[in-house]
Amino acid sequence: MNREQRRAAAKQMKKDGNEELAEKVVLFGKLEDECLVCAKPFDKKDKEMVMSWSVVVREKEEKVNLYCPECWNGAIEMLQQAKEEILGLEEE
Numbered sequence: 001m002n003r004e005q006r007r008a009a010a011k012q013m014k015k016d017g018n019e020e021l022a023e024k025v026v027l028f029g030k031l032e033d034e035c036l037v038c039a040k041p042f043d044k045k046d047k048e049m050v051m052s053w054s055v056v057v058r059e060k061e062e063k064v065n066l067y068c069p070e071c072w073n074g075a076i077e078m079l080q081q082a083k084e085e086i087l088g089l090e091e092e
């Protein structure tokens, strides 16, 4: 599906009263084809990749951020560490 077709499909769906789905289609059209952090290529047709990679939709910014499993796990670990540090400081 090219950009024009996607727009036409979204428009049609809006007409049908399915605004939420229409927005998702438009957002999916904005999906990157590489990891936001390490630029590892992402293959939308690879089912295993689609299942294991993490997609964060920022609807306000109309952005879709894509993370490979390694970077996603790294981000979670970093958050966990930061949380522990904050909790550790609170204990003192």
Ligand SMILES: [Zn+2]
Pocket (backbone or CB within 6 Å): 035, 036, 037, 038, 039, 040, 067, 068, 069, 070, 071, 072
């Ligand atoms: Zn990555």
